[in-house]
Every structure is written in C-alpha cells, then in structure tokens.
Amino acid sequence: MFLWAPMRMWGIPLKCTSCKRKMHHSGIYTKVREVIDVDSKYYLVGGDYPRCSKCMIPVCPWSSEILQQLDPSHRNKFPAVLTTQQALDWKCVTMLRPRMVGNRAQQVMQEVHSKEWARQTIVYLTDCEVHKKSCVLTQSEPVYQQPPTFCRLPLAQWFETVHTNEVLGHLDEMKGIITSTYGRILKLDSTKKITKKLAGGIENTAMWMSNIGNELGQVLNSVLTTGEGAGLDDLCQGVVRRYRDAGEPEPDAIYVDRDCCSESVRLDVFHFMRRFTNGLTTEHHPLFGTFCSKLSSCIFEWDKSDIENLTQAKRAELVKKHPGHNPSHSQVLASITCSELAKHCRRKTRGVEEIRSLIQRLLDSMWDLTDTTGLHLINHESMSRVWEVQQKHLPCIQDPPGVQLYINNGSKLEKGGKALDVLRCARGSSSLESFHKHQCRFIPGT
Template identity: 65%
Template sequence: MTKTRKPDSYWRDICLKYAQGQYHFSTGKRPGAKKWKKALEKIDACLLQSHSTKDLFGRSLRCSCGFHKSAIEKAHSEEWARQTIRYLSDCERHMKMATFVPTAAVYLPPPAFRPLPLAQWFETVHSNDILSHVDEMKGVITSTYGRILKMDSTKKITKKLAGGIGDSAAWMSNIGNEFGQVLNSVMTTGEGAGLEELCQGIVTRYKNAGQTEPEVVYVDRDCCSQSGVSSVAKLFHPWKSAVRLDSFHFMRRFNCGLTTEHHPLYGTFCGKLSSCIFEWDQEDVRRLKEAKRAEWKSSHSGHAPTEEQPPSAQGN
C-alpha cells in the first residue's frame, strides 16, 4: 500500500497501461512511492517506449524495463482466454442443437495455455523470415528509378544515432526521385565524402536496368561552374542530365539578404516569392474541381452544387 492508499496491484496495472501508451499522467498524479517512481523511470528510459521495435539499422530493440514484456504476456493470456471461451460457447450451442441426434458428439478440450517463448526465439524467427525475403527486398529497393532526381545532405538523421556508433557519422546524403522515394543513401564523417561512390552506384543501376538517364538532377549547392562542367555533373559521369539548384535553396538565396526571419512580413514575402516561381497547372486544377464536384454529388443524392454553395463545394 502506497502513501496514496493505492495497492501495488493498482500501480502495476497503471505501469502496464503507461508502457502501452494507454495511460497518461496528469500534473501531480504520479506515484509518490520510490518503488513505482523508479519503475516509471525505467519505462521512460526503455527503448521500446518510443513505440518503435527497430533501431536505425533495423536491429530489434529489447525491453529493459520488463513492463513491455509483461504487457505482451498479458495480451497473450487474454487472447487465449477469449478464444477458449468462444470455443466452449460454440460447443455448448452445438450440444443443445444436437439433442435429438442418436450419437452423442465428442468435444475435445480446448488447447492448454502455453506461455510465450523467450525474446531470443522471436528474434530468431523474425531474422529467418527477413533472410527468406532478402532477394525480394533487394530487388524492390534496387528497382526504384525516376526521371527527376534530387540530392541533398542532412545532419538530422545522424543525430539520432546512439550507443557506440553515436559519433561515427556526421552527414547523411540521399538521392531521391520525384515521388519522394529514396534511391540510395550514404553516411559519412564529413559533408561531400562518399558522394562519388553514391552517384556512380545510381549510374550503374540505371545502366544495368536499361533505364534512360534522368532529365534533371536538383542539388542544394555546386550546381554551376565557371569552367562549364559543375562538380555534381562530374559525379554522375557519363550522364548528360541537367544540373539545377532546387527551388527551396534558390529561395534561401534571397532570404540571405534579410536581416531576420521573425519579421511579421517574412511569411508574406516567402509566399509571394514562391508564387513568382511556381504556377498552378490549369489541367490539374480542372481535374481537382471535377473531383470535388463529383464528391459533393455523391454525398448529396446526385445534386450538383449551385452558385450559392461555398467554394469548397464547387471545387474552387
């Protein structure tokens, strides 16, 4: 019994729900006993509390607090009990319906409860399942192409690295297509390192698959050169694709002339600048309006929106 006059069973159930994300503590409602305070600290420090079962490199995360494992075992036992009750209920119903049958039906007892295997067993089964699909996954990953490529580098991903590899990389460079799919990535200790292998790997992939080279490659820097051939174009040799500065970093070049980004008209300036670069495709706008009108008709018994209807109903 804690100082709040709550039994240990109550706080154990609360911790299980908290580990599953089904319970949130309001201000001042956490347990006062050191035992359960320490338990909550373990849950917060557990890697599985982020509701992710894999780390950045696809390795399985293990529960260090014990409550996530307990939650799984509880769910397993509840599901077994639920299925057992359903089976016995069906047997009883069948027995009542078969009253006038001369031969009595024989019902097997429900399967006995079996505890969950160890975590190592689950990891082995999961690893074997992944290994059985390695060729398929490689084929899917290396069969991604695009006619417009975008190369960019970031530090955000490398900051998520933890443990012994926490300081092993400082930059992550990616090459994606016009659909937002990532074709290839590389982690390096400095910006610009490993880009030649990254780009030549994409060139080789296109060549082996018989794909035509992309029309344009967008970058965040080094798109131009006084000698006539940019350094990015050399990375994708022998492609003749155009190399252009992407629109976001093009707009950032104008922002460098501003004194602050906290000015009340900064958002308006960027919006106007964006409208000077982009324009609405009228064919896409027409299709969007038709889709919105069709959606309105399907939800209003086939009646088309009138001029008095709001613009959203008319597809404007």
C-alpha cells in the same frame, strides 16, 4: 463452427431477469454469427433458445443476461465478444488492449498466453470445487495439487532472432524489389536529424544522412556520411550503374541543394529562395512572409488554362452555394485557396532575364521598408552579397526543357459540377523533407 448451448450442454438452470422464473428450451436460435478470428473466421450458433415459462420472453443464448448467470469457468468457454452486427474472437480483443510497456509482438504473445493460462486455471479450480462437493457423500478428504505456475515466454531478443532468420530467407527477393525502383526525376537531400540520435560506440561516427528519391516519393538509396557531400560521388555512381545495368534511360533531372549548375543537376528552388533569407534582418519581421511570397511570384507563373478551369469551377460552386448571386471575378479569385491552387494548377518558371528583372525590382521596392519600431527588413550589405552570388543560379533553377514535371494521380475532384485533375509536382527536393521527419520519428530515442 462453434455450438453454444449452456442449458443443454451443462444443465445449468437459467432464470428470467424480469420475473425470476426458470427458463426452458424453446428450439434453435435462428441467427448465425460470423466471428472474426486472428487468422480465419468461424460461425457461432446458438443451440438453445431460452424462453421464460411465465412471461414467454425469448432471450438470446449469448446475451449478457445469460452469461452473467454462469460461473467463471463456464463463462470463459464463450469464445467471442458480440455486437449488433459483428463478432470478434477473444484473442483479437486481447491484441486490441492498450499496453503500458509497448505493442511489440513479444508483449502481445505474452498476454495471449497468460490469458489462456488463467482460463485453464479457472477451469481446474472449478472442477476441484465440484469434486469437493461430491466427496461430502463419501466423507473423504480430497487432496488437490496447486495449479501450475505461469511460465513466461523467452526474451524479446529470441523473437527478434527468429524474425531476422525468416527475413534473411527473402533477402534476394527484397534486394530485387529495392533495386528495381527507378524514376525520371530524382531528388538528393541530406539531413542531420537521424545522425543526432546515434548513441553508444557509433556516436559521432556519421554526420549526415543522404537520401535519393524519385518523383513518386519512393526512396532509391540512403547512406550515412562523415560530412556533407563526402562520399556522395560513390552513391551517385551506384545509382547510375543501377540504371545502366537495368537498361533504363538516364534521369531527366536531379534536384539538389548544392553542387549544382550542370546539364541535369539542378538547384532546388526552395533552397534558392532560402538563401535570400540570409540577407534579411530577421525571419520574425512582420514583412518576412510578404517578401517570400513576392519572391516566389518573381520565379513562378501559373498555367493560364489551369487557372481558368479552376476559376470556372469555383464560380459554379459559389453560384450553387448562393443561388441568385452572380459573384464578381475578384470574389471568385478570393475564394480560391492556396491548397486548391497547388492541387489543381501547374506552375512553370519564368525566363532567366525576366526572373532577374523581377527580383531586382522587388529588392528595389523593399530596400528601405521597416516595421513600426523602425527595424529594416533587408540588410543592405548582406542582401547585396547574396543577390550577386545567386544570379549565377538563375539558369540552374529553370525547368528542364521538354520534361513533364506534373503527374496526374488519376483521380478527379468535382467542384461546382466540373471535374478537376489532381496534380502532383515532381519539382524540387522538398518531398524528401517529410521522409527525413519520418525516419527521425521511426528511430526511437532522443
């Protein structure tokens, strides 16, 4: 509880801002404010309710009109910044200020300490001024010491050492939490983004960062290796041992970008499709996007029941948006976006022979396509070699039989009065790409 009563506590004469008359006491201010502090909350009570003796206008005891009439020493005693409904302690306001040198804990504490030092210095200098005026009556010459200088806090390394020692006290608990992460569908992917940031004595000591994640977006393990594929056997054996020691069943599938074609190790379809771009003349060709879209259609097909539910929801939504208009089936399909399809509909891979036939027909139909300058989309020699090699991976990109690859996140999204499931796909290793980007941005430097 904090009592704010400048008139009664310090006897400071306050004046009305409109008529410049002296204000007097008029009782207790009835509104109590809850102030948010760094680690707790407290209440702010206005003890005096100032009122002008002429115009009889009451004034809030912590309003800007009152605070501006106080000297800096007494004004700094007010502990918070108030708005219409909420109040925030000055220590929290200090932490919210922008800093040019960074937002580390050491800089925040440095600023909090410096503000408290400045506040106490103002109080000391104000008391010296008051004492100096009283010495006029005794005709004595007062002597005052200079306020103490501000003592800077220790270096950031000391704070980091203390933080490290505190974390080490929870090392067993943290290891238990990290190694208790499992999953039914794993993804393995490698990147060079992080290793390019290594500097100093460890520069060029590692070439790849490899991560294993699960279908929920959680990362099970991360390792630095000297080459792509080097040392990953130990990584995988460690994950297998973790499952075995915990009594967990083996994962249903693991998606990789290379070294695939086994019973549970499968090739990510995204990387399978990316290999076809090596057979194209350039990725900047106007037909590049069309080719990739058609290639995806050759591999996947949408679940008919999910498409029907989404179509009914979009039709009801269009009817509600445009009353009296009955949209056609083509208009409803045209209103469905790619993000809505990915969010509410499931996809499954076609059969091996069907995919082989559809891709072959796609290539046959686009062999001789060119842009307006006569540049071919497909390089015949390169694409023939790519297609010959990739046909052996067609069984590898098939969905594992009996494995549920889509997860319902438990929420419903209403469209046109119909509740649709929000689905998350566990297929492929592309979800690790966003984690690689996060790792790269998290590590400072270029």
